[in-house]
Amino acid sequence: LMAGPAMDEAGACIFEVMVHMTEAGESEVLLVGECLFAYVRLLQQSPVSEELWKEIRCVEEMNFRFRSVSDPVSVVSSLAHSMQDKLPIEKVLSGPAKVWDYDAAEIAEVSAMLTCARLRVVLATKSFTEQEHCPEVERWYGTRYGAGRLPTEWHKAWEARRTGGADELAKTAWLQDLALPMPNPFVAEDLELKPRPPSGVPQHPRRVVPLPSALERAMASECAAAAGAVGRVLQVYFRQDDKFDLPKACLNVDIYSPWCAESLENRVASSAWAQAVAEELNEFAYDAEVAGLYYSLSASSRGLCLRFAGYHDKLPVLMRKVAEKMVAMQEVSEHTWTLVQTVMLRNFSNMATTKQPYQQAMEWEQRCAMKTAVTAAELLECFQKLTREKLTGVSKKLLGQCYAEALLQGNVAEDPGLGEVMEALLPAVRPAVAADALPALGSAALPGGAGSCVLVRREGTNPKEQNGGVTVTLQAAEETLKNVVFCELANQVLGQRCFDELRTKQQLGYIVVLQPYADGLGTGFCGLRAIVQSEKHPAEVHRRIDAWLAAALVDLASGLSDEQLGEYVEALLAVKREKPKKLADEFGRNWSEVAQRRFHFGRRGEVIEVLERPRAELLVEFRAFVSGCLIPAPRIAVEVLGAAAAASAAEAAEAETAPYEGATVTLSGLQDVKAFR
Template sequence: MSDMVVKRVDDIIKSEEDKRSYRGLVLRNQMKVLLVSDSSTDKSAAAMDINVGSLSDPDHLPGLAHFCEHMLFLGTEKYPIENDYMKFTSQHGGMSNATTFPDHTNYYFDILPEHLHSALDRFAQFFLHPLFTESATERELNAVNSEHEKNVSSDNWRLYQLDRHSCDPSHPFHKFGTGNKMTLDIGPKERGIDVRDELLKFHAQWYSANIMSLAVLGKESLDELEAMVVELFADVENKNVEAPSWPVHPFKAEQMGTCTQVVPVKDIRNLNIVFPCEDLSQYYESGPGDYIGNLVGHEGPGSILSALKEKGWSNKLYAGYKEPHRGTGFFGVSVDLTEEGLKHTDEIILMIFQYLNMLKQSPPIRTYHDEQRDIAAMTFRFKDKESPRSYIESLTHKVQEYPFEHVLCNHYLLTDWRPEIITQVLENCTPDNIRVAIIAKKFEAVADQREPWYNTPYKLFRIPETTLESWRNAGLSKELHLPEKNDFIPDEFDLYPADKDITEHPAIVKDTAITRVWFKQDDNYLLPKTNLMFDFVSPLAYLDPLSCNLTHMFTQLFRDSLNQYAYAAELAGLNWELSNTKYGLILSVGGFSTKQHLLLEKIIQSLCEFKIDPKRFEIYKENYTRTLKNFSAEQPYQHAVYYLAVLLTEHSWTKQELLATMDQVTIDRLEAFIPQILSKMHIECFIHGNANKQKALDLVDIVENRLSEAVRMSPLLPRQLLLNRELKLEDGCNYLYNIQNDIHKSSCVEIYYQCGMQTKQSNVLLDLFAHIIQEPCFNELRTKQQLGYIVFSGMRRSNGVQGLRIIVQSDRHPEYVDERIEEFLRNMLSHLEDMPAAEFQKHKDSLAAQRLEKPKQLSMQSYIFWSEITSQQYHFDRANVEVEYLRTVEKSDVIAFYKQLLAEDAAQRHKISVHVLSTAEGGAGCDNPAHSVLNGNVENNLTPPATTPSPKQTTPINDITVFKSAHGMHPLVQPYMNITRKGNKCKL
């Protein structure tokens, strides 16, 4: 044993289907290490978890742990250039990121396998010798602040911080974890505190090897990985610190028995209740929290949710145990409220207590635990392979929490039965231990307090004793009972023998006027799972805004009606989804193959016999209307992406147009609409996985025969199967569409440079150019110029047309940001021209590796095939074909591509921008210009600062309809393979 390794564990329990090799190490500096050897991987990955997070922030510097996480990316003694680490991962087919949690911080990356050692070397310096340079510290404060500003109008963040704010003020959970300009810059400077010094102190105090866990996945053998890790991480200092834990609960007795009425940003309605309990993590082999959560959160007959739906009070309910941080836990129930349900929150809580009383009246039942155990064991045995990065990221913190032997199987192999722990948790769920939060817009009139960091309005009061007493005496309910035995749990896992004529890609195995069936027998993943996809194409689905709304209502009401039955299937690993698209309805069924046909039969039978429940209709109509209205509260970048799609897509109904027709959506109209959409359509099917050709045809017959019996189906005409086209922008154009948003303080710019139709050559050149500029774009606009936290560059492909897009969400004025993006793009010509041949080759190799990376799961491969089918391009070998062409591309080709389509003076340049201007208080478009936009000195206003360079003359888009009517459309991309258009064989 190396003198640098004091412990080695090779008997880590893994799934029967897992072909990787594992080893656990404890280094001499007490760092824990998990090694994963996978000779077949096309990506290597690593992650480091430090058992300290935002709860350990100094009281006078909220957000310091999060700020430290940001700063570690910006230079170390060995690699002082700020963007060296991210540039290296980007150039070698990888990416990197990090997350700060309340009690730990996680850093991770992936990389092409041959560059693992070099990436790990750079990564290790984070924990050895970070620089925390003064210039980077000053600038990165803006990124932390921008990240906070992004979250200010997010209801999830607001509710989480309000929960922390309302706990015991002396408990660390009370802290503000993310930090902002005030806590990390303005406030400290006023008190004479040097934040850089504090960063150095924090890193020196807490970044200790004995509270770190490292996980590394690579092609190398375990011995080679071990040698690599010892070489690079054995010198991380062990400061013998103790990982903090907080066994004292953040909510004392005086914080219990309270109700908080919260005003959200979006028009949402929720009831959240929590009961404090002990940290259950030590009982992972028996799963007591899951036992209770699975029963309280059940959605089948006799469940709380079913009873609430019957009364018209709720659509969704979630229940379960969670750990806010080490040492404590909560058991919580969250109920989505209807308008009527908001009037009956006390009765809903009473019903929850009635269910809890039912669980308490007798000892925990072993059969429910055994069913949970069997499902978990089945899931573990046939667990889908994850991408190396997400897999390693998820494992690294588990190394801190569990013995090496159980790092993979924790919560999956429930080998223990601890009914006394279940009883203990249940006994703690009493009215005297409850905390209630009700979230709804209607509380605006009564809210009398504001949470300081997010400015969330709320009212906090003690629950009346009469209400608590009614809950204490809740008794039982005849409506509620325990779930029946789950008959969907698979009882066999055999694989179908391979067909003699098995194909490499999907092939058509049936083609009629109404149905076309694509089939691909899986010969790669070899799991007892199958994915079924059915595209019910109907021109009625998106004929006009009213039809679109009716189709949406149909799918939502149908899903709701089948939920009780299908929930058991979902628990047993069978998932299904019915959704509406521009072209009709898509039904997908995925999971274990054995009993898939039973679920499919029930779905199609129910579809044919569907009857509208008037009560559920009114609830879903109101819910859908709120969803359309709530779009205004989405992030500014989401608005930019949405409006660009509206501008460029041939047919696209806006949220406003959909909302305007909701008053025409009636039960009578929907009842008449459903048989119309089902009777005239085309069914495009794809069966992929554990099935042979005959099984695939049998599954399709279930759908086709049932529908044919229920409705008289007739085929569509060929032109009714044509897809939407994309607007064709003219050469030299520079369009601008302006919109305003009064909710978020941030503004946003999305610039799209349309590059024409997809072809092999244009796809590759655009991919390569986007890959080359990705890291410089982030480094320049985000890291150096600090324009905003959200900076994205990449391709946009839609309807067979593609282009380059750059998105920046910023507190600066959109016109200023637009010019900064243009300046960046101007500089990319010299960046390309000066690029050494070796660096250009790295980009090509990196892109090739990304394109050739094999999907890790059957479902991901199914999605890739299905996308080719629904786009009617059928280029199933696209990655290999395009990478073959990529290898022939020269730097001069990319420069020519840039000069032809992207350069500012390019004759064939097609630019369109969407500017989302914030008119919220403090926003770039508000009347009080408080934000600086240029180097922190120039005030922001409705117009850009005078010092901003004048942009190229733009053409404003004042009316979307007029704009679209003045443009032609790109033709559709023709199929890659020779395939007969549907309907061509049919006689007129």
């Protein structure tokens, strides 16, 4: 449910209320409208609240004053738009972003315009039929639609709700829950920057050892039960901000649970439970989001992921509320389960049937090579067997035996702020399992000799999708820092050439990408991956990718001068030297080191050091890497057949021929993949 101005152009403004409905809700549009106009009545018949207006002004003022820098294109576009609105030059920046003068009469006048006489209703649903609901076709994209007057039944019922007296409204019980907003408990009051240590702030996050004393004491009993010190079951990394000077903070916590990692069933149950927690916190989280605080709770293959961000002042309040709900959610109500089941079933179904072909290809590649990877179809099948009763007790299973790692960064002082923030999570995050009890991640070393290929062939899951997809991945070497840098440099040279040849010249499709990849496990592999989505038969696309790669890699190894390669080295260095523009950007870089459990926060600096080595020495090693690792690299390729190629008998015959002689293994179904793994 969202509401606000949807268009404010040339003196006209549209106030829009958008409601995303479940399948059951699609047949209750009349009831949805009644609820909306009952609230409009409440709004129109209540005095304008100056206190609520001041709260809104306060939030808008904070958001304007402390907003992070956007990308230059968006900033320029926004400024140009504001200048077209003939704003005073001193308000070009602040005019669209802030609330200015309080005028109760004007607010009431605008509120009074919310009537059925000024109403336009737009309904979009897959259940509409062309003949009955959408007989017309718009001329630009051929979209089917229908238009007409608002049904008389709707008009009468909605206006009755808007104009009805209190006695009439009292007859409907659910309308009694409607109320104007209460004061928002999450609006920040402390916006001061915290004093920094006299010795300065370390350049990178550091592990907090020992943990704050209050946190140590609160966790002592759990850790004693695990026969280990607190530091073995909870690791906290921390960096106080000294660059962006904003009263904000970011906190991520990964909660690793052996129970979640035991089976796909447990993983899906964990995901459903996390969605149920979020569903029951929706109303509460709305106030937090309005006040500039955000959180998310999701499940991974090995546990839970908690994310918090926003103004530091009230962040612990939000964290404590989320933690308390996580602990209290021992059972999921029938109402909540119905909502969660509907949304998750739709999402899993869409993932399993309507993914882009290139995404399907990448999914099957991961399923072959990554230890914890599963397909969307497997997730859907598992979720369809899940019942509400199976979510009972999931909270204790997840949180009762777990290990946690966290990163806190922003306007928080280490003492006492760090302890206060982390203690807010203690109701839920009480880890009692050491890190060495976690199941390991892993990626498969591809079989075969130089140039060998594991080939996966699949039909696309969406019969209406004309395109197919192909990925060709070269597993070049182990994932060391230097090897990853060389893969990135190879992509710096070849990325645009790949697009120019396969997209522009050969016209294979709109999606043509060459990218470096690294498993991100510390003990995995790295290399290059080519991605093409095309209406041509995937076997033909595969052959063209292979032909281009063969010539391009040979040219990369011996066809470019030191001066030419040096230009690409400088271009990659410029990318690596670029400073983060926002706290969230810097936090994201650091969190990737925690999430991948490498904790190598100085990695970017070391990458720069590799690229800044004596140029001749660097290029000799790079060419040796291309010749010795990239050119003979074993490959895994996935071909996803689209509807256009499947309909062509001539192209279908091409599929019988392997793209190249090195295809040592050919897989076609899930059982083949499981046997291969």
